[in-house]
Amino acid sequence: MSDKRALLLNSALELFYEKGTGTVGINEIIAHSGVAKKTLYHxxxxxxxxILAALSLRDQRYLQWLRERLADADSNADLVRQLFNALNDWFNDRATELGHFRGCFFINTAGESATRNQLISDRCASHKVAVRRLITDSxxxxxxxxxxALCLLKEGATTSAFVQGDKQAALRCIDIALAFDTPAPFAV
Amino acid sequence: MSDKRALLLNSALELFYEKGTGTVGINEIIAHSGVAKKTLYHxxxxxxxxILAALSLRDQRYLQWLRERLADADSNADLVRQLFNALNDWFNDRATELGHFRGCFFINTAGESATRNQLISDRCASHKVAVRRLITDSxxxxxxxxxxALCLLKEGATTSAFVQGDKQAALRCIDIALAFDTPAPFAV
DNA sequence: GTCATGGTAGACAAATTTGTCTACTCATGT
DNA sequence: ACATGAGTAGACAAATTTGTCTACCATGAC
Known part of the structure; x- marks a missing residue:
């Protein structure tokens, strides 16, 4: 097994997430991982x-993290609270597995390359499908x-936390989602 | 008055929004507007x-478009419907003022340059503040x-419509927001 | 022993990027 | 009449980008 590959992939994900895939060059990645350029292209x-490999690695890590945080919910209301408490931890840098919060890697990457690169935007979209499936199954x-509702609120909270620096966004989602789970008695 | 400036700014916004600020180069912008490079740097x-000027132009156009769509709401429930119907038109390319839908220019741009450029991310954040104020006042x-709730749902819908191609996202927000506006009779 | 594999260091090619500069044109206000 | 400012075309500089290539080294399989 080549550990250089893992080293490169980790560096790439770290730098891509921190600065964006367009900003980070090949040379920066090899310098960061202390590996020769030929090895990267090997x-x-x-x-x-x-980039595609970094997206897959992030996808895998994010799902694993969220799966653990959503395990064993007793009720739907319970799951709602678990979901947004997890996001809240992420936004406030209390989810070490995910690195320093800089928004959603998939949203950021899709924004950078959407028109240009179909493979990349497809992989961003399928991450969102996988997260939705995980929530459904939980x-x-x-x-x-x-x-x-949960998926819409999750995207909204993640975006607000990043663009506006609104680190409390996830907590505000809890009431909104619970209100939706409890139907109103009368039509408005 | 120089109409070349306006020409350049329009081309820049169009290209930046379509392909991302990092992807589009100076040369592409001057070619698209048929203007000399010296003129751009003039x-x-x-x-x-x-980029900052393009962000400001987009901010201004977006606010004007939304202001018209939110005018004269009779009730809060009415405003909720007006807001998400407007977004729905945008997502489905029925808001010509905003160009072919490619997500939120400010989210996309913030994702590209956040760590690198404070001025740019600040302007992205203040656009969101301005939109929130407009909704508040409406x-x-x-x-x-x-x-x-409306702001979180709006960001979530815009992101989902772009990344996942979920063009119905805005319509689903209406029920969620209305349920929140009508408090549940019992605690859950 | 030999040969494929994975690795290093780094020169190099080719294209592209932002930004500057020269030299010239055209209109306009004083 | 003439200076000034806006404009054009495009060469150029300097840096940076992705990707290839040569030459070499070490290790383990057969």
Whole structure:
């Protein structure tokens, strides 16, 4: 097994997430990992290939982190609280597995390359599908409309926490999601 | 008055929004506007200056568009529907003022340059503040918690519509926001 | 022993980036 | 009449980008 590949991939993900895939060059990645350029091109066929691998690694890590945080919810309301408490920890740098918070890597990367690179934007989209599936499977009582609401609020909170620096966004989502889970008695 | 400046700024915004500020080069902008490079540097001191001007132009256009769409709401529920119907039109390319939908220019730009350039990320953040203020001022019955919810849902819908191509996201927000506006009768 | 594999260091090619500069044109206000 | 400012075309500088290539080294499989 080549540990250089893992080293490169870790450096790439770290730098890409911190500064954006467009800003970080191949030379910066090899300098950061202390590896020769030839070695990088031995393991990855191009920068695009490396970006795709970094997206996959992030996808895997993020899902694993969230899966642990959503385990064993007793009720839907419980899951709502677990979800947004987890996000709250992430936004406030209390989720070491995910690194220093700089928004959602997939949203950021999609924004950088959407029109240009279909492979990359597809991988960003499928990460979101995987997260949605995880939330769906974690709900004790199936409720697709609630899943819709949770996904929308999650994206909104992540974006607000990043762009506006609104680090409390996740906590405010809890009431909104719970209100939706409890239908109003009368039509408005 | 120099119309070349306006020409350049329009081209820049169009290209930056379509492909991202990092991807689009100075040469592409002057080719697109049919203007000499010297002219660009006569009106803008650097590419960063041009990006900031493009952000301001987009901010102004977006606010004007949204202001018209939120005018004269009879009730808070009415405003909720107006807001998300407007977003729905945008996502589905029925808001010609805003160009072909490619997500939120400010989110995309913040993701590209956040760590690197404080001026740019500040301007992205202040756009969001301005939109929030517009929503606040458009609510017939003041309700800060509702404004919070609307802003979170708006960011979530915009992001989902872009990254996942979920063009119906705005419509699903209506029920969620209305449920929040109508408090549940019992605690959950 | 030999040969494939994975690795290093770094020169190099080719393209592209931002920004400057020269030399020239055209209009306009005083 | 003439200076000034806005404009053009495009050469140029300097840096940076991705990706290739040569030459060499070490290790383990057969």
């Amino acid at each position: 393991h990855f066929s191009s920068k695009e290939d490396l 709900l004790p009582q199936p409720n697709d409309r609630l899943v819709d | 009106h803008f001191s650097s590419k960063e200056d041009l 609510l017939p019955q003041p309700n800060d918690r509702l404004v919070d």
